[in-house]
Amino acid sequence: MVEENNSFQNETIGTVSTSLEVRHESAPWNFYTVVPTNSGIKVTIKNAAVLKYLEMQGIRKLKLPKGGYELVKILRNSILKRVDHEDLMHILKEKIVHIDHREDVWEEFLEGQYLVRSTDLAMERIMDVKLNIATKDQSFFFYSNGIISVKVDAVEIINYEDFEGFVFEDQIIKHNINIPEECPENMFNQFILNVSGGTEARYQQLCTAIGYLIQSYKDPSNTKAIILVDEVLDFAGEANGGTGKTLISKAVSKITPCLHKDGKSIVKTGNRFFYQDVNIGQRVMVIDDVNPNFNFEDFYSVVTGDLIVEQKGKQSYSIPFELSPKLLITSNYVVKGSGGSSDERRRVEIEIAPCYNMENTPIMEFGCRFFDDWDVDMWNVFFNQMFIYCQWYIRCGILTCPSINLKENKLKSETSIDFVEFADCNFVFSEEIDTIKKDKTELYEAFRAKYQYESRTLTPVTFKKWLDRYAKARGMEINHSKSNGKIYVEILKPKKILSISECTPVATEVTK
Numbered sequence: 001m002v003e004e005n006n007s008f009q010n011e012t013i014g015t016v017s018t019s020l021e022v023r024h025e026s027a028p029w030n031f032y033t034v035v036p037t038n039s040g041i042k043v044t045i046k047n048a049a050v051l052k053y054l055e056m057q058g059i060r061k062l063k064l065p066k067g068g069y070e071l072v073k074i075l076r077n078s079i080l081k082r083v084d085h086e087d088l089m090h091i092l093k094e095k096i097v098h099i100d101h102r103e104d105v106w107e108e109f110l111e112g113q114y115l116v117r118s119t120d121l122a123m124e125r126i127m128d129v130k131l132n133i134a135t136k137d138q139s140f141f142f143y144s145n146g147i148i149s150v151k152v153d154a155v156e157i158i159n160y161e162d163f164e165g166f167v168f169e170d171q172i173i174k175h176n177i178n179i180p181e182e183c184p185e186n187m188f189n190q191f192i193l194n195v196s197g198g199t200e201a202r203y204q205q206l207c208t209a210i211g212y213l214i215q216s217y218k219d220p221s222n223t224k225a226i227i228l229v230d231e232v233l234d235f236a237g238e239a240n241g242g243t244g245k246t247l248i249s250k251a252v253s254k255i256t257p258c259l260h261k262d263g264k265s266i267v268k269t270g271n272r273f274f275y276q277d278v279n280i281g282q283r284v285m286v287i288d289d290v291n292p293n294f295n296f297e298d299f300y301s302v303v304t305g306d307l308i309v310e311q312k313g314k315q316s317y318s319i320p321f322e323l324s325p326k327l328l329i330t331s332n333y334v335v336k337g338s339g340g341s342s343d344e345r346r347r348v349e350i351e352i353a354p355c356y357n358m359e360n361t362p363i364m365e366f367g368c369r370f371f372d373d374w375d376v377d378m379w380n381v382f383f384n385q386m387f388i389y390c391q392w393y394i395r396c397g398i399l400t401c402p403s404i405n406l407k408e409n410k411l412k413s414e415t416s417i418d419f420v421e422f423a424d425c426n427f428v429f430s431e432e433i434d435t436i437k438k439d440k441t442e443l444y445e446a447f448r449a450k451y452q453y454e455s456r457t458l459t460p461v462t463f464k465k466w467l468d469r470y471a472k473a474r475g476m477e478i479n480h481s482k483s484n485g486k487i488y489v490e491i492l493k494p495k496k497i498l499s500i501s502e503c504t505p506v507a508t509e510v511t512k
Contacts, residue, residue: 029052029053029056030049030100031045031046031049031050031052031053032044032045032046032049032096032105032108032109034102034104034105041104043104043105043108045105045108045109045112045114047114047118047119050092050114050115050119051119051122051123053092053095054088054091054092054119054123055123055124057073057091058073058074058075059071059072059073059074059083059088059091059123060072060073060074060123060124060125060126061120061123061124061125061126062080062125062126062129063125063126063129064280065280065317065318065319065320065323066309066311066314066315066317067315067317069120069125070082071083071084071088071120071123072126073087074126075160075169076159076160076161077160077161077163078160078161078163078164078165078166078167079160079166079167079168079169079172080166080167080168080169081168081169082168082169082170085115088115089115092109092114093106096109126166129166130164130165130166131165131166131167131168131280131281131323132165132216132217132322132323133164133165134215134216134217135217136217136219136394137151137152137394138150138151138217138394139214139215139216139217139390139394140163140165140167140216141173141177141214141255141256141383141387142167142171142172142173143172143173143175143176143177144172144173144174144175144176144177145157145176145177146158146159146160146177147159147160147163147167148177148179148383148387150215150387150390150391150394151391151394152391152394152395155179155384155387155391156179157177157179168281170257170281171257171281173254173255173383175376175379175380175383176376177380177383178380179384180380180381180384183381183384183385183388184381186378186381186382186385187366187368187370187378188251188370188381188382188385189385190366191244191247191362191366191370192206192207192210192248194244194353194355194356194365195243195244195248195352195353195355195356196353197231197353197355197404198353199401201399201401201402202350202351202353202401202404204392204399204401205350205398205399205400205401206248206350207388207389207392208389208392208393208396208397208398208399209226209348209350209393209398210248210251210252210386210389210393211389211390211391211392211393211394212224212226212326212393212397212398213226213252213256213284213326213328214252214255214256214283214284214386214389214390215390215393215394216256216283218321218322218324218326220304220321222397223303223304223326223346224303224346224347224348224398225296225299225303225326225327225328225329225346225347225348226326226327226328226329226347226348226350227296227329227330227331227335227347227348227349227350228245228248228249228328228329228330228331228350228352229245229330229331229332229333229334229335229349229350229351229352229406229409230243230245230331230332230351230352230354231351231352231353231354231404231405231406232354232405233332233333233334233405233409242356242357242358242361243352243353243354243355243356243357244352244355244356244362245288245289245330245331245352246288246289246330247362247370248330248352249286249288249328249330250370250371251370251371251382251386252284252286252328253284253286254371254382255383255386256283256284257281257282257283257284258282258283258284258285258286258325259277259278259279259282259284259285259286259325260286260288261274261285261286261287261288262288262289263287263288263289263290263291263294263329263330263331264289264290264291266287266290266291266294272310273310273311273312275302275307275308275309275310276309276310276311276312278307278309278319278324278325280319280323282325283325283326284325284326284327284328285302285325285326285327285328286328286329286330287327287328287329287330288330289330289331289332290329290330290331290333290335291333292333293336294329294331294333294335294336295336295337296329296335296336296337296343296346296347297336297337297338297343299327300342300343300346302324302327303327303346304321304346305321306318306319306320306321306324307319307321307324307325333413334409334410334413334414335347335349336413339414348398349403349406351403351404351405351406353404407473408420408473410473411469411470411473414466414469415466415469415470416454416466418451418454418455419447419451419466419470420470422446422447422450422451423466423467423470426438426443426446427476427491429493429494433493434492434493435490435491435492435493436490436491437488437489437490437491438488438489438490439486439487439488440460440463440464440467440480440487440488440489441460441486441487443463443489444460444463447463464480464489467489467491471491474494475494476491476492476493476494477491477492478490478491478492479491
């Protein structure tokens with residue numbers, strides 16, 4: 001790699017420069033001459049000719065977002081294989097020793113200096129390389145035998161030779177994909193239905209969220225972090241887990257390049273080097289099993305903007321928004337944030353039903369370990385099911401549905417379980433009572449008297465904030481007022497909120 005401090009432009013990184021023809025390695029081109037002499041032979045190797053031969057084999061220079069260049073070999077007109085000087089030596093050895101059968105020339109080559117920094121600098125650069133050509137209406141998935149194009153009404157396979165963009169070789173899934181006329185019923189789709197509680201609206205939400213993650217197009221006006229959280233939380237401090245969240249994140253990583261981060265290792269905010277292992281080929285960053293102190297606010301910029309990468313001892317650089325990874329977070333706890341609209345518009349929280357646990361695992365139900373025990377046909381069905389999720393997302397976006405316990409769990413996490421219980425006892429509505437007004441100071445003192453230990457650090461200001469959060473979570477209107485030297489809180493009866501069973505699916509055209 002040649003280090004040069006140049007700013008990265010995605011527009012200048014698909015089309016191979018046509019000034020040189022990319023030929024097969026057996027192309028009749030010589031970068032050396034052999035002349036007989038009285039004492040034997042004289043071998044002359046020309047550096048410029050060596051450079052041209054390598055370029056004819058598809059070797060190019062790829063500009064990197066962090067500055068400098070990386071050497072790559074172009075395969076099938078659109079595959080970028082990362083190479084180094086050792087790979088270049090093998091290409092030249094193949095030509096000299098195995099094609100031309102000139103061991104004497106190879107000996108001369110090894111004694112000289114023909115692969116040096118100047119060779120890298122002079123290498124033809126790839127111009128107009130597009131590393132992500134997905135659009136809001138089309139996504140691409142890369143397999144050994146071709147590229148899958150997914151549109152809302154079609155799933156097709158195209159050749160790498162006809163692809164208008166580029167893909168790194170390590171992004172290609174080692175599987176020969178085929179597209180059946182209909183995707184058969186399969187265990188993974190049944191698993192998704194199970195962790196959705198068997199409810200159509202929740203199933204559709206989870207499917208379209210998966211579709212969003214694996215669709216590599218990023219819409220700057222609509223970017224979200226997907227957060228998978230358990231429907232049932234243990235507020236005693238025990239994280240049960242095992243409900244299937246990690247299995248979902250693994251499924252995403254099987255079809256699109258992911259960077260996995262251990263959520264429990266995030267012990268503090270402000271880690272400058274947290275993103276140092278991110279590269280431009282990764283499409284999703286999975287932060288798995290975050291701890292209770294994890295703060296989503298630290299990741300706002302990752303969701304909506306360019307990704308700034310800092311590496312120890314190296315200059316920082318920026319990965320453009322369209323090439324930076326989407327964010328998937330899994331948690332056994334409520335994921336905290338700043339609250340308010342700026343927090344809500346950056347996240348989609350999906351509750352995972354408690355179908356699976358230590359006593360009832362997917363292995364027990366389906367009789368095999370997902371991914372590890374699958375044969376070729378099972379993999380093919382899985383991939384085609386994921387294409388369907390992608391189609392649903394392209395058609396409908398991420399669908400929404402009423403929460404089960406999310407609002408309640410958030411309320412308890414942001415206040416306290418004791419406070420929620422206390423408020424529920426003090427604001428009881430009926431057919432006749434639709435407004436309750438109380439002296440806020442008396443209410444505050446009553447709570448402190450009942451929960452002396454739990455409220456020892458509770459201030460009147462915090463108590464007011466808790467009342468506001470309680471009213472919002474319950475769908476109530478709340479007013480604070482003063483009269484005759486007293487402070488009052490007035491809460492109005494909430495409007496009826498539809499349950500999941502009463503809710504009409506957001507997009508009825510989405511079908512299994």
